[in-house]
Amino acid sequence: MQLHNLKPAEGSTKKGKRIGRGEGSGHGGTSTKGSKGQQARTGYQAKRGHEGGQMPIQRRMPKRGFINPFRVEYKVFNLGQIELLVEKYNLPEFTPDILYINGLINRTDLVKILASGEIKKPIAFKVNAASAKAKEAIAAAGGSIEIL
Numbered sequence: 001m002q003l004h005n006l007k008p009a010e011g012s013t014k015k016g017k018r019i020g021r022g023e024g025s026g027h028g029g030t031s032t033k034g035s036k037g038q039q040a041r042t043g044y045q046a047k048r049g050h051e052g053g054q055m056p057i058q059r060r061m062p063k064r065g066f067i068n069p070f071r072v073e074y075k076v077f078n079l080g081q082i083e084l085l086v087e088k089y090n091l092p093e094f095t096p097d098i099l100y101i102n103g104l105i106n107r108t109d110l111v112k113i114l115a116s117g118e119i120k121k122p123i124a125f126k127v128n129a130a131s132a133k134a135k136e137a138i139a140a141a142g143g144s145i146e147i148l
Helices: 079-089 096-101 132-140
Strands: 074-078 110-114 124-127 144-147
Touching: 074 079, 079 110, 079 132, 096 110, 110 124, 110 132, 132 144
Parallel strands: 074 110, 124 144
Antiparallel strands: none
């Protein structure tokens, strides 16, 4: 390596535009901001969703339907899945806390048991909801269920 071979690292010497530094900078006059108007002024900040006077997208779109703010959403587990999960994670019982610790649900999720599939082992359940058929199947397998 010799002095005439030295050069700066790739991308380390790129200069940006020096805006507002007069005519000699090559960006004089309007300082690359076009001519006049709100956006040419200092302190300009576009408002979220503002489309320059054009009718905004949320007002152009038709409004349809209804969203119920009181809807309760559950994380659903079928009886067929539960048997596999109990074996895979060695679950002593089926509760939201244990499911959270094993990364199967989030902290605030509600758990519901549905009757799709079969359950053969007696398992203790503590869940937020369960279908009537699921309760019957759990009781028939010798397990217990408690609704939180």
